Amino acid sequence: MELNISESRSRSIRCIVKLGGAAITCKNELEKIHDENLEVVSCQLRQAMMEGSAPSKVIGMDWSKRPGSSEISCDLDDLGDQESSEFSKFVVVHGAGSFGHFQASRSGVHKGGLEKPIVKAGFVATRISVTNLNLEIVRALAREGIPTIGMSPFSCGWSTSKRDVAFADLSTVAKTIDSGFVPVLHGDAVLDNILGCTILSGDVIIRHLADHLKPEYVVFLTDVLGVYDRPPSEPDAVLLKEIAVGEDGSWKVVNPVLEHTDKKVDYSVAAHDTTGGMETKISEAAMIAKLGIDVYIVKAATTHSQRALNGDLRDSVPEDWLGTIFRFSK
Amino acid sequence: MELNISESRSRSIRCIVKLGGAAITCKNELEKIHDENLEVVSCQLRQAMMEGSAPSKVIGMDWSKRPGSSEISCDLDDLGDQESSEFSKFVVVHGAGSFGHFQASRSGVHKGGLEKPIVKAGFVATRISVTNLNLEIVRALAREGIPTIGMSPFSCGWSTSKRDVAFADLSTVAKTIDSGFVPVLHGDAVLDNILGCTILSGDVIIRHLADHLKPEYVVFLTDVLGVYDRPPSEPDAVLLKEIAVGEDGSWKVVNPVLEHTDKKVDYSVAAHDTTGGMETKISEAAMIAKLGIDVYIVKAATTHSQRALNGDLRDSVPEDWLGTIFRFSK
Numbered sequence: 001m002e003l004n005i006s007e008s009r010s011r012s013i014r015c016i017v018k019l020g021g022a023a024i025t026c027k028n029e030l031e032k033i034h035d036e037n038l039e040v041v042s043c044q045l046r047q048a049m050m051e052g053s054a055p056s057k058v059i060g061m062d063w064s065k066r067p068g069s070s071e072i073s074c075d076l077d078d079l080g081d082q083e084s085s086e087f088s089k090f091v092v093v094h095g096a097g098s099f100g101h102f103q104a105s106r107s108g109v110h111k112g113g114l115e116k117p118i119v120k121a122g123f124v125a126t127r128i129s130v131t132n133l134n135l136e137i138v139r140a141l142a143r144e145g146i147p148t149i150g151m152s153p154f155s156c157g158w159s160t161s162k163r164d165v166a167f168a169d170l171s172t173v174a175k176t177i178d179s180g181f182v183p184v185l186h187g188d189a190v191l192d193n194i195l196g197c198t199i200l201s202g203d204v205i206i207r208h209l210a211d212h213l214k215p216e217y218v219v220f221l222t223d224v225l226g227v228y229d230r231p232p233s234e235p236d237a238v239l240l241k242e243i244a245v246g247e248d249g250s251w252k253v254v255n256p257v258l259e260h261t262d263k264k265v266d267y268s269v270a271a272h273d274t275t276g277g278m279e280t281k282i283s284e285a286a287m288i289a290k291l292g293i294d295v296y297i298v299k300a301a302t303t304h305s306q307r308a309l310n311g312d313l314r315d316s317v318p319e320d321w322l323g324t325i326f327r328f329s330k
Numbered sequence: 331m332e333l334n335i336s337e338s339r340s341r342s343i344r345c346i347v348k349l350g351g352a353a354i355t356c357k358n359e360l361e362k363i364h365d366e367n368l369e370v371v372s373c374q375l376r377q378a379m380m381e382g383s384a385p386s387k388v389i390g391m392d393w394s395k396r397p398g399s400s401e402i403s404c405d406l407d408d409l410g411d412q413e414s415s416e417f418s419k420f421v422v423v424h425g426a427g428s429f430g431h432f433q434a435s436r437s438g439v440h441k442g443g444l445e446k447p448i449v450k451a452g453f454v455a456t457r458i459s460v461t462n463l464n465l466e467i468v469r470a471l472a473r474e475g476i477p478t479i480g481m482s483p484f485s486c487g488w489s490t491s492k493r494d495v496a497f498a499d500l501s502t503v504a505k506t507i508d509s510g511f512v513p514v515l516h517g518d519a520v521l522d523n524i525l526g527c528t529i530l531s532g533d534v535i536i537r538h539l540a541d542h543l544k545p546e547y548v549v550f551l552t553d554v555l556g557v558y559d560r561p562p563s564e565p566d567a568v569l570l571k572e573i574a575v576g577e578d579g580s581w582k583v584v585n586p587v588l589e590h591t592d593k594k595v596d597y598s599v600a601a602h603d604t605t606g607g608m609e610t611k612i613s614e615a616a617m618i619a620k621l622g623i624d625v626y627i628v629k630a631a632t633t634h635s636q637r638a639l640n641g642d643l644r645d646s647v648p649e650d651w652l653g654t655i656f657r658f659s660k
Contacts, residue, residue, distance in 0.1 A: 030402055031395040059447055063433050063455035064462065065361040072360055072432055074455075102402055103393050114509060117389055117415075124477050124511070125393035125404075128469055131480060132394065135465060139458055147454050150461060155485035157502040169499070172487040179444060179521055181454070191509055 013177065013215040014088040017045065017309065018206050019137065021097025021187075022223040023300035031099050031129065033136055040301035041221060042144040048309035049087040049146065049182075061142035089177050091209060092141070092148070092184045095202040099133035100126045104189065104199055110163075112195025123197055126189040127154065134186045141184065149181045153188040153200055160192040160200055165208045173209070185209075203284040210288045218288050219308045220281065221300035226324030227282060229258070239322065244329035245289035251282070251326070289326035298323035343507065343545040344418040347375065347639065348536050349467065351427025351517075352553040353630035361429050361459060363466055370631035371551060372474040378639035379417040379476065379512075386415050391472035415475070419507050421539060422471070422478070422514045425532040429463035430456045434519065434529055440493075442525025453527055456519040457484065464516045471514065479511045483518040483530055490522040490530055495538045503539070515539075533614040540618045548618050549638045550611065551630035556654030557612060559588070569652065574659035575619035581612070581656070619656035628653035 019041060026032040046058075063074045096104075104110060107122020114120050131152055138150040151173065158168045176183045187202040210218055228237040242255035285295040296308040304322045307313060317325060349371060356362040376388075393404045426434075434440060437452020444450050461482055468480040487499045506513045517532040540548055558567040572585035615625040626638040634652045637643060647655060 029400065059451050061451045061454040062458055063436075063452075064459055070359065106393075120477055120510065121389050121391045122393075124391035124472050124479065127479060128392055128465070128472060129394055131461075131465055131468075135458070135461055138461075142454050142458060147450055149454065149457060149484065150482075151485045152480075152482070154479065155481045155502065157486070157499060159505075169487060172485065175489075175521060179526075180450065191505060197509075 012089055013213045014090060014217075015048070015309065015311065016091045016093065016206055016209055016213065016215045016218045018202055018218070018220045019092060019094035020220060020222040020300065021095030021099075021101075021202070023097075023221050024094060024137065025097030025099060025133070027098060027223075029098060030102060031132070033133070037301045038137065038140045039144075041305075042140050042146065044301070044306045044309055045090065045092070045141065046144045046146055047306065048311070049090055051088050051310075053086065058145040060145060061147060062139045064139065087146070087180070087182070090182050091173070091177065091213065091215070092137075092182060093202045093205050093209070094134070094137055094184065094186045096130050096133065096187045100130040100187070100189075103129050109189050109197060110199040112192055112197050114196040119197065123189050126199070127152075130186055130188055134184060137186075138184050141182070147181045148184050149176050151176065151183045151185050153185055153205060154190050156185075158188070158200060158205075159190050160195075160198055162194045163192065163198050163200075163204075165200070165204060166193055168208055170209070170212050174213070177213075201280070203280055207284050207287050210293055211291060214291070215293060217294040217296065217311060217314065218285075219305070220285065220295065220297045221305055222281075222297060223300065225299045225304070225322045226297045229253075240324050241322075242317070242325045242327065243286075243289075245286045245326055246329065247290065249286055249290050251286045251289075254329075285326045289328050292328045295326040296323055297326075342419055343543045344420060344547075344641065345378070345639065346421045346423065346536055346539055346543065346545045346548045348532055348548070348550045349422060349424035350550060350552040350630065351425030351429075351431075351532070353427075353551050354424060354467065355427030355429060355463070357428060357553075359428060360432060361462070363463070367631045368467065368470045369474075371635075372470050372476065374631070374636045374639055375420065375422070375471065376474045376476055377636065378641070379420055380415065381418050381640075383416065388475040389415075390475060391477060392469045394469065417476070417510070417512070420512050421503070421507065421543065421545070422467075422512060423532045423535050423539065424464070424467055424514065424516050426460050426463065426517045430460040430517070430519075433459050439519050439527060440529040442522055442527050444526040449527065453519050456529070457482075460516055460518055464514060467516075468514050471512070477511045478514050479506050481506065481513045481515050483515055483535060484520050486515075488518070488530060488535075489520050490525075490528055492524045493522065493528050493530075493534075495530070495534060496523055498538055500539070500542050504543070507543075531610070533610055537614050537617055540623055541621060544621070545623060547624040547626065547641060547644065548615075549635070550615065550625065550627045551635055552611075552627060553630065555629045555634070555652045556627045559583075570654050571652075572647070572655045572657065573616075573619075575616045575656055576659060577620065579616055579620050581616045581619075584659075615656045619658050622658045625656040626653055627656075 024038050103125040107118050109122045134150045138148045141148040190200045192198040224232050227240045230237050240253050244254045245251045288295050298305045298308045354368050433455040439452045464480045468478045471478040489497045520530045522528040554562045557570045560567050570583050574584045575581045618625050628635045628638045
């Protein structure tokens with residue numbers, strides 16, 4: 001375990017962040033971004049990427065025309081003198097939330113069958129909706145001075161085989177990172193060599209990226225504090241603070257010490273995310289932790305998420321930190 | 331020449347279309363789409379892709395929430411019974427027009443130098459602007475029932491070496507076409523292995539695609555009738571209807587027969603497009619024609635553009651057709 005941590009310290013990618021669909025969009029309103037959360041998340045990401053270096057002037061990188069204006073206003077005059085900010089290397093992946101969901105479920109894109117007109121139309125409609133969200137997230141991060149580059153998995157050539165990643169060209173993602181940019185990928189409709197097409201979820205993308213880019217840690221930003229032993233809406237729900245993951249991918253709650261150790265965590269009904277729910281999230285997180293990479297599941301836009309993004313939890317976890325950590329344990 | 335035409339008939343890609351920036355955006359207004367033109371162009375494209383088959387009901391494929399509405403309205407009820415329309419294979423590439431231009435020129439992205447903060451910021455800002463335009467064009471085509479897929483050259487892994495295409499993964503474009511979709515690429519900011527970064531123009535993308543996909547013909551939709559012997563605003567400007575391109579890429583006006591054959595066409599000052607102008611367009615068109623592929627330069631949203639898109643000019647050119655044809659001639 002010690003060796004693993006020191007190894008990871010020398011890796012060039014610091015963190016892969018998942019912006020959960022439930023955290024950055026309004027769940028109950030179609031195609032509506034949660035602007036407040038997204039703004040705080042963008043600001044926290046910038047903080048984390050600066051790694052405690054002196055805050056420099058934010059260079060806004062979205063120079064689009066604002067609605068109602070006929071001109072582009074951007075204060076570029078002193079940009080020439082500005083020194084380049086050194087950001088540590090992050091990759092962002094976001095879910096779909098209230099974008100794409102209607103289009104995908106109405107047409108059954110995830111089940112495949114591109115020869116059917118409704119599936120083909122739904123495929124196009126889903127991609128329009130999720131790329132629209134991607135553009136808005138890229139813009140929000142760029143306004144905060146983060147040099148973001150939107151990258152659709154479909155365009156990057158990602159494809160699946162019965163929903164598992166069959167092909168993913170990571171060279172463009174790697175080159176983008178090496179050039180000092182932050183790639184922003186997203187859950188997407190993709191071609192599947194068995195089904196014809198399907199939905200590739202952001203969580204599956206994260207696992208694949210973690211496996212190949214070997215970041216120091218992975219953060220899932222969601223809309224609840226972390227993983228609970230039962231649906232978080234229930235009064236006695238207990239937040240699971242630390243989960244140990246074994247070499248075979250099996251996992252065990254180590255903090256808090258649960259009274260009845262034989263008690264099964266009732267995560268299967270705690271589905272509170274739009275794609276896959278908590279069960280998928282736990283199994284994806286466990287698979288990442290199995291690689292020796294810490295995974296933090298934490299509520300977006302809180303002091304807890306800032307600490308997780310900063311990497312403050314790498315050595316020891318403060319008592320007052322709220323969230324769930326998945327750690328590899330031999 | 332005969333052999334060449336019959337060969338091209340058996341090719342699977344029928345047409346690559348360039349939507350010129352000047353034709354689909356408002357030149358004199360920043361980041362403003364020319365909605366009327368774009369709607370007519372989308373409709374003409376659909377017509378051309380149906381290849382004269384009976385017009386079926388348009389299946390709109392943009393199911394996004396309309397501004398001011400809280401619901402998505404799409405009439406999907408009879409989609410289940412709808413037969414799949416057979417479209418012939420098209421690829422669309424669009425320019426930037428009044429999108430991206432401000433951001434790119436203000437920061438000097440085309441000259442490279444990603445280590446400078448203003449270039450890096452401009453790179454991000456340019457990509458935001460052109461991907462925004464791409465999304466709107468994909469939506470316009472999808473509303474017309476064309477199964478479009480937006481694909482950014484940057485995300486597809488395209489990169490340049492001193493502005494020439496150094497690497498372009500066409501496998502994703504080919505797979506997209508084979509799955510029955512219409513890829514929509516665009517002029518983009520990309521990484522350049524000498525300069526750091528640059529602008530890859532839509533015209534250069536077209537040439538590269540034509541070279542590798544070997545379409546039957548290529549159509550450039552622009553905002554003037556075609557190529558003139560001098561700036562089209564001049565009173566005596568003559569529309570060049572047919573230009574013969576030799577094996578060495580040299581070209582000669584064959585229709586109309588110019589009075590003074592030694593007279594040089596004054597195309598260099600006829601720059602009326604936002605990227606590269608007419609000179610680039612002529613040299614790119616000549617390079618495509620050299621491959622044995624007919625190139626039509628024609629005014630968007632006219633009866634002339636419809637005929638060009640339909641492929642009506644492949645065997646013989648009607649006297650009343652207005653536009654410029656580049657043809658290979660041994």
